[in-house]
Amino acid sequence: MQEKNRKRASGCPIAFGLDIFGDRWTLLVIREIMLRGKRTYSEILEADEGIATNILIDRLKHLESEGILEKRRDPENRRSFIYNLTKKGRDLAPILIEIIIWSGAHDHRPNARHDVLEKIRKDRAGFEADLRDS
Template sequence: MATTSTSGTGCPVYLGANVFGDRWTLLILRDMMLHGRKTYGEFLESGEGISTNILASRLRSLEEEGVVWRRQDPQNRRSFHYGLTEKGMDLIPLLLEIIRWTGRHFTMNQARTDLVRRIETDRDGLVAEIRDRALSITAG
């Protein structure tokens, strides 16, 4: 599945689809961006029930693509932290665009509706906020 940048037609959509055109990958990125999750165990807990082997393979390919980094926790050496690289943080607008679209075409609860409104009225501010939170995880 994971193809190199030389294969295909060189089409941007094709290249992008090879990186994040996968339901589980998008959900992992969502958990990093919006829910502050950072460890393998935390990603497993996300409501949708990703299985362990898939989670491992997706994290590995995201790391290989340079979208996320992985570091051993110095405080607890059996734990590893995952986080967004600059390339990964540059996907925040894309994720917000997904949420905006879904918000316009599906019904959802108040909290979600509020988030969609925020995306439509203050997209850049929200991107900056999410980015800052991600950076604080990098630093911690």
């Protein structure tokens, strides 16, 4: 398994964050859970981006070890596991929202999706509150 133990010790908050979620996949896993209600390994695997199984399990373990996700057995399907966001994980919501806003302003591709952005524009506080409750 990959390590991700390359942590910078500068004390800088940006570096601290990037050491945890500074890669192509970690925040996308958070997106699936926070914005799309996915909760299990296989649900996240089906997401439209096509994350590889080894990368996904690596990121799930990493996020769990960082205290961003909690893993427990699904009481309704005892061969499955449910990943839930902790407070630390839910607190990532404003970062995702700002990425959505930035991309909304600067993604000029014809297939760019702006639906979530519209929701945020209309009622950011409400949108964020919904995320945090889920």
